[in-house]
Amino acid sequence: MKKSILSLASVMLFAFAANAQKVEFEEYDLKNGLHVILHQDNSAPVVTVNVMYHVGAKDEENGKTGMAHFYEHLLFTGTKNIERGKWSEIQSARGGTGNASTDWDRTNYYQTYPSNELKLALWMESERMLHPIIDQKAVDTQNEVVKEEKRQRMDNAPYGKVIYGDVYNEIFDKHNYGRPMIGYIKDLDAAKLEEFQAFYNKWYMPNNAVLVVAGDFDKAEAKTWVKDYFASIPKREAPKREKIVEPIRTKEKRVKVYDANIQLPLVGMGFITPSFKERDAKVLDVISTILSNGKSSRLYKKLVDDKKMALQAFSFSRPLEDYSVYLIGSILAQGADKDELIKEIDDEIVKLQTELISDEDLQKVRNKFENQFVASNSNVQGIAATLAREYLLGGDTNRINNELDIINSITKEEIREAAKKYLAKNKRVVMDYLPESQKK
Structure with missing residues (x-):
């Protein structure tokens, strides 16, 4: 079975490269509010079903993280x-793989199969949406799994x-992004079964999710199965969330964070920047590429290669x-020396804030993107x-096809202005990330 999964992954990796420049899709809504996106590509006999729910760590209540x-x-x-403990066994037996991920904004589940197993994948995801096992045995078992993941x-x-954002509490003063994405174990330990069920x-x-089918399938057949398995799932009152406004930082903050697993200190600067939906977020991505993408980037060349x-x-x-x-x-x-290193980083930020990058550097960035x-x-x-994220969080599925146009339209002047606006010293949190042995 391992061999077949590797073969499936290889087919997926290479067969779609030639068609990756523009993503064609169709989207529609079921009467219960489920948004459906279909991306048909028959160049390889594989299909992915992705269901993304608009709920993440930021939506949790205090004391119930x-x-x-x-x-x-x-x-x-x-x-x-689906019998308890049989989910992965069913996937493997039918040549498929699957996984899930969570962040502060969404929870995402996906399954990838040989294309003749699309009906199975859709049925399984409809079961996950409508009939999950949420009992004390399941909660107790997964609680131990979550604890082990946190430890690792x-x-x-x-x-x-x-890496996993556990220091964001030092960056955000009010917004729930300041909570660890994995939550506090003490909250999970204290939670009652009915609280898990209520969540x-x-x-x-x-009506709080998007379903994406991508790959090798027949559209008419897929639409029929989507209707058969998902249309009868009841719509409920959509959850209401209030956007928490984070105050604009006006003074530099310095903090110390300790880690028993490191020998060498890390110096980090954290800034709150715009939503990924905003154009300036892409400008900042360009700045990241200039600063540290590859061994020829400004920070790497200066701090690692030249000054050691x-x-x-x-x-x-x-x-x-x-x-x-x-x-x-x-x-x-x-x-x-930590202070000298911060000065060198600051010098590179000031260059971006005061000088226009060269045409050559701008073209290199565009090529990388x-x-x-x-x-x-x-x-x-x-x-x-990407289709799921752009619809559910970005508000426009076709953002998947606009990203390169945005990057290629970013000017040198925009890069300079974004560096001034968002990377100012008075808006940052400077973190000394130190070995536990240095804690006094």
Whole structure:
């Protein structure tokens, strides 16, 4: 079976590359509010079914954190018609794979199969939406799984608090993005079964989700199965959420974070930046590429190659629905001076704020984004996830086809102005990420 899964993945990776430049799709709504997106590509005999729910860590109540991520695990337990513990076994037996992910804005489930198993994939996702097993046994079992994941990914992983956003509480003062995405284990331990059930009833409904079918299938047949399995799922009152407005920072904040799993300090700068839907978010992505994408990038070349002050340099945005988080930083080399390293980073930011980048650098950035776009849309899993995200969080499915146009229209002047506006010293949080041994 392992061989067949690898073969399936290989087919997905290579067969779609030639058709990745423009993504064709059809979309419509069922009467119960479920939005459906169909992307047909018959170049390889595989199909992905992706269901994304508009609920994430930001939607949790105080004292009841971790529910969104918990459901990512819980909904693999089984359903009324899928025996407990048999979900993955069914997938593997039919040549498929599947997984899920959670962030602060959404929870996403997907399955990929040989194309003749589309009916099975749709039925399983309809079962997950309508008939999941949410009992005490399932909750107790998954609670241990979630704890182990937290230990592996954050508690015991070097720099895990930065990678998985556990330091966002230092960046956000009011917004729920400041909570750890995985939640607080003490909240999950204290939660009662009826609270888990209430979370499902509040958020898991067809009118709070999008269903994407991408790959090799017959449209008429797919529409019939979608109707058969999903149209009868009851629509419920849509959950109401109020956007939490984060105050604009006007003074630099400095904090210390300790990690028992590291030997070398990391210096990080965190900024609150616009929603991924905004044009300026793309401009900041361009700035990230200039600063740290590849060994010829400004920060890497200066800090790692030339001055030998750092082992690694990075800058990237965590794209989110209400705001994004922009991080710039570096892992210090042995004996490097932290304040000197911050000064060198600041010098590069000032250059972006005061000087226009060259035509050559701008073209290099555009080339990199084109390569990234092709890579992300070279398989049906990637296309399905992007279509779901752009509809559910971006508000426009066709954003999938507009990204390169936006990147290619960004000017050198916009880059300079965005660096001034969002990367100012008085708007940042500077984090000293230190070994636990340095804690006094």
